[in-house]
Amino acid sequence: MHDDMIEPSGEVRRAPGETPLSATAQTGEREVETALRPRRLAEFVGQPRVREQLELVLESARKRGVAPDHVLLSGPPGLGKTSLAMIIASELNAAIRITSGPALEKAGDLAAILSNLAEGDVLFIDEIHRIARPAEEMLYLAMEDFRVDVVVGKGPGATSIPLEIPPFTLVGATTRSGALTGPLRDRFGFTGQMEFYSPAELEQVLRRSASILGIDIDAEGRAEIARRSRGTPRIANRLLRRVRDYAEVRADGVATLPVVRAALEVYDVDELGLDRLDREVLEALVRSFNGGPVGVSTLAVAVGEEPSTVEEVCEPYLVRAGMLARTPRGRVATGLAWEHLGLRPPDDAGGLDSTSSSLFD
Ligand SMILES: Nc1ncnc2c1ncn2[C@@H]1O[C@H](COP(=O)(O)OP(=O)(O)OP(=O)(O)O)[C@@H](O)[C@H]1O
Ligand SMILES: [Mg+2]
Numbered sequence: 001m002h003d004d005m006i007e008p009s010g011e012v013r014r015a016p017g018e019t020p021l022s023a024t025a026q027t028g029e030r031e032v033e034t035a036l037r038p039r040r041l042a043e044f045v046g047q048p049r050v051r052e053q054l055e056l057v058l059e060s061a062r063k064r065g066v067a068p069d070h071v072l073l074s075g076p077p078g079l080g081k082t083s084l085a086m087i088i089a090s091e092l093n094a095a096i097r098i099t100s101g102p103a104l105e106k107a108g109d110l111a112a113i114l115s116n117l118a119e120g121d122v123l124f125i126d127e128i129h130r131i132a133r134p135a136e137e138m139l140y141l142a143m144e145d146f147r148v149d150v151v152v153g154k155g156p157g158a159t160s161i162p163l164e165i166p167p168f169t170l171v172g173a174t175t176r177s178g179a180l181t182g183p184l185r186d187r188f189g190f191t192g193q194m195e196f197y198s199p200a201e202l203e204q205v206l207r208r209s210a211s212i213l214g215i216d217i218d219a220e221g222r223a224e225i226a227r228r229s230r231g232t233p234r235i236a237n238r239l240l241r242r243v244r245d246y247a248e249v250r251a252d253g254v255a256t257l258p259v260v261r262a263a264l265e266v267y268d269v270d271e272l273g274l275d276r277l278d279r280e281v282l283e284a285l286v287r288s289f290n291g292g293p294v295g296v297s298t299l300a301v302a303v304g305e306e307p308s309t310v311e312e313v314c315e316p317y318l319v320r321a322g323m324l325a326r327t328p329r330g331r332v333a334t335g336l337a338w339e340h341l342g343l344r345p346p347d348d349a350g351g352l353d354s355t356s357s358s359l360f361d
Contacts, residue, residue, distance in 0.1 A: 021230060022313060023076060023235060025077070026238075033234070035212060039090055041058075043208075045204045045208070047079075047197075050073075050192035053192060057189070068092070070188045071172070071188065071191075072128075073173045074193055077232075078234030079233065084192070085124040085171040092169070094120050094122050095122070096121070096122045097117065100125060101132075104131050105135070107137070107138045110142075114148050123168055124171045128184070140187060146168070147165065148165060149162050150163050196230075198231070199226040200226070202231070202233065203219075206240055215247075217256075218255065220257040221243070221255040224257055224260045225240055227273070230317050235273075239267075242267050246259065246263035246266060250262070273321075274318075277303065277314055281299060282333065285299060285333045289302075291333040294330045296310060296311055299331055321336075
């Protein structure tokens with residue numbers, strides 16, 4: 001996404017949110033991700049619900065000899081939406097055309113792509129919630145009637161020429177399905193809701209990735225990385241590469257449990273997969289505001305970050321891990337947060353009780 005900035009001191013300043021634990025893809029990461037992408041549904045680890053549902057959609061279309069219904073894949077970054085889109089095409093033995101919402105600024109951009117599709121092709125639109133309005137309206141007709149209206153000329157003399165397009169399957173991916181308009185959402189025949197992965201599933205992802213990349217890591221080492229990867233394969237794969245670096249430079253190349261632990265310490269990844277900023281947010285919440293409630297902008301000032309960084313980068317995982325709650329009155333630390341910092345919640349803390357469930361239970 002962004003390039004790291006090198007300060008005059010030689011220190012690397014990372015782009016906002018670009019820590020070893022951010023779930024979005026980072027600079028130069030796309031290539032290695034391509035190498036690690038599962039190619040077939042059977043190779044795709046986890047997501048049992050989505051996989052089963054998708055198998056049925058694809059198999060039934062195959063039996064009837066038609067292009068399957070349009071598919072929407074929704075879920076947080078790094079859980080395998082792009083990988084699944086490509087798998088759908090290969091399971092169908094179909095060609096895939098790839099574009100993204102932000103690239104479709106004008107209806108003409110989309111018209112050019114649609115009119116070049118062949119029968120049965122898969123059209124993948126990543127970040128489909130960011131598609132521009134005119135292109136979105138063109139997409140409605142294309143999805144429903146396999147037709148586009150091409151407007152020729154300008155002003156009162158403009159005419160629209162209907163153009164048939166061959167039946168195709170649209171696969172849309174979005175990290176924010178709530179931002180999709182109703183009409184667009186309704187035109188998908190199937191929505192796959194991607195879930196975070198369990199540590200056991202991430203171990204499988206790691207085993208596969210280690211063998212592809214030729215990294216020597218034992219089962220305990222894999223389990224440790226899996227536990228700290230925030231339920232996200234992209235993060236697991238990234239931590240695996242950082243552990244490999246450490247193992248090659250500071251150890252004999254084998255990633256055993258102590259090597260993994262030492263490596264993750266260097267990269268500021270703690271026991272639960274929190275990084276420095278996450279911990280700063282929790283510390284501020286607990287120590288400066290007695291556990292809250294406190295507004296997100298006040299909290300952001302306390303840690304010297306933009307409110308959007310705190311809100312979009314730190315909070316989703318802290319909430320999911322059961323350490324932070326978003327309440328109408330502000331952010332609140334749970335008992336688990338106090339515990340994680342090695343503190344006892346005071347009786348009058350604004351925080352919730354420690355019975356709130358954690359994903360690590
Ligand atoms: N189920 C899986 N099995 C094995 N590897 C996976 C799986 N899901 C994701 N990965 C790995 O994680 C990386 C990120 O996956 P992918 O790019 O498909 O995520 P995404 O959901 O499209 O993310 P974004 O929202 O940022 O586009 C890929 O390199 C892939 O190797
Ligand atoms: Mg993607």
